[in-house]
Amino acid sequence: MVVRWLIGFVLLITALPASARLFEADSKAYGTSKMDIVGKEVERRERSSVMDITITKVGSSVGSSFFLLCSIRRLAQLRGPYRSVAKIEDLPKRGQMLVGFLKTADEPLSTIDAALSASHPHFAVVDLDQFAPVCDLSKP
Numbered sequence: 001m002v003v004r005w006l007i008g009f010v011l012l013i014t015a016l017p018a019s020a021r022l023f024e025a026d027s028k029a030y031g032t033s034k035m036d037i038v039g040k041e042v043e044r045r046e047r048s049s050v051m052d053i054t055i056t057k058v059g060s061s062v063g064s065s066f067f068l069l070c071s072i073r074r075l076a077q078l079r080g081p082y083r084s085v086a087k088i089e090d091l092p093k094r095g096q097m098l099v100g101f102l103k104t105a106d107e108p109l110s111t112i113d114a115a116l117s118a119s120h121p122h123f124a125v126v127d128l129d130q131f132a133p134v135c136d137l138s139k140p
Helices: 002-014 061-079 128-137
Strands: 024-026 036-044 048-057 084-089 096-102 123-127
Touching: 024 061, 036 061, 048 061, 061 084, 061 096, 061 128, 123 128
Parallel strands: none
Antiparallel strands: 024 036, 036 048, 048 096, 084 096, 084 123
């Protein structure tokens, strides 16, 4: 009985589509030892994701910023045809980032996620297409 339940569970998990798996980006995939950053999607909501950001070694501040930005851009592409994101750092807790996926840069935040607030001190809206040339060059 337990074996049949276990087999059914394994079959269910392996049958999940790739889009249902949570996103992860690791800077070590780029082959550099100067930076060690991992961004993991730890919660997926309808139009937003909570990312856990672990920075072991920064490398250059510009390089690490672009790594995180390009990782969020890849996640937005996987989630749908989103050109912009609204992000709040250190929300829901320190070391995490709430990322809302916007169809347009001026889309009302209330339609995305109730936790998104433009009045939060670490809030930003980012047009991801403006970073496409840099991000497209730096694929692992």
